[in-house]
Amino acid sequence: MSESSSGLTTSNQKFCESYLSCCSILRDTPPIPAGLSQGRGIVRPSCDSGLPPPLPSDSFKYLGWCDIEEHDVRGNQLLCPRVREGPSEEELFFRREEHPLKKRKQELNLSFQDLGDLYQVENFKRILQRLIRVEKLWLVDNSLTDLSAIRLPRCRELNVNKNHFRSFKQLPKIPQIQHLSLAENNIVTLSGISDFRHTPLESLILKRNPCEFQERYRQLVFSSLPNLKMLDGIPKLPEDYSPPEIRFFYKMCTIL
Template identity: 45%
Template sequence: MSESSSGVNTLSNSLPKSHLSHYSELGVAHLPASVHQSPDSGLGSTPLPSSRFRFTSWHHLPQCDLTGDQLTCPRVREGPSDEEFIQREVYSLCVEQWKKKRIEKVGQTWEERRKENWENCVELNLSYQDLGDAFQQENFVRILRRLIRVEKLQLVNNSLKNLSSVRLPRCRILNLQQNYLVSLCQLPKLPAVEQLCIAENAISSLEGLDALKSSPLRSLNLTLNPVTFTQDYRARVFSCLPNLETLDGVPMLPGDQIHTGFHFPRITRMCNIL
């Protein structure tokens, strides 16, 4: 494993040859003088070539052939520029107008869009992105909408509040643990989901669970949500999801079935005539 300039781990065997050759040609003369290596690093006093890119996102690197699906945990968090912050203060009463200007000004180029390559991601980890600004949330949702082929997706601890506008048509495994979801209606559309983890959110009711009824969902985790303390919680979940096998890590038990009525034994009377 090696560390990329954007602070993410990359698979060394997935690095294109052109990217490796580009780094091998970089000389020490082009590096900042403030970069130092520890004596026990085994590299002597020569700084790493990637140090000059430590403040640059991977898809902004010149002559970089890396795509988003080749990174173990790509860093996608971005912040608005200083000019955008000024526009927020000046046009606080005209939010829609400001958004239009920002989209026209900061729109992605085709080259940047190609390097991200989200459409071809099959397994992706976008956890712990520290999305503290509305701009970052919007950019994150934009990326999620491009995941049309992803099958395994990790979105742990991203302060996500609403993903109802996102559709993940091929996603089989989704982890939304430690976010700010308050309702199952805020989940993305998951027609192919088999394993879903929504633990440690703020879901207080089962409203919206019907949307998962037609999916092949076999495992659901709602641990540490307020809804797990409601009456007949497990029975109501199993009755709504016919394909469900495991809830909160516990397989379906005999007591997890709702009995709609009681069957009393039939009483018959016999009269013997002597």
């Protein structure tokens, strides 16, 4: 390997010359019209210096999808795929279709927020107060203790697993709730569970709460919630319909 007077090796000098020539070709090449594609005889420059050749989508990089009338570029050939502009409301009206956003359910996942300071909790509650249209909400592992001041009028599914709730009274107001998950909290008694009696609650999860070890736990829950169909992932069983057992205590006398 020889060394030139400039201090560069011959191989490095050849690489630089090849790279500069390739860049000049790319700079002088006019942009490909939007209506032309790879399958119509367009020859793109190649570079022998090891640089990747330009993608077929490079000629469209500054155009929106709505400005491209015809192309043969696939999604896996794009460096930064854009979101295609959806049909207008007028077009949907003539198709007699509803807007896709109206069909989609309002879902939100705000789990694992690591709310360590009081001001973070207060700001988090302000956000929850604005969720008047949410239908599915996940608040898992947020160290929450009291959301009784929050009202979620359209919420049908709420997951507050792994928090610090001690009572059903500390849950938000959820009049339309159907599926409620409270696993791994600190709910000691079933006091306040009757507040969900007039809701369409069908599924309830109370696993890993102290109240799970209460005597006649399943019978008490189902008697308080007549619309409930499933508790802790288990459907309502025949023994869950039976009333609590009545125990009779007899006095015993000892004859000496």
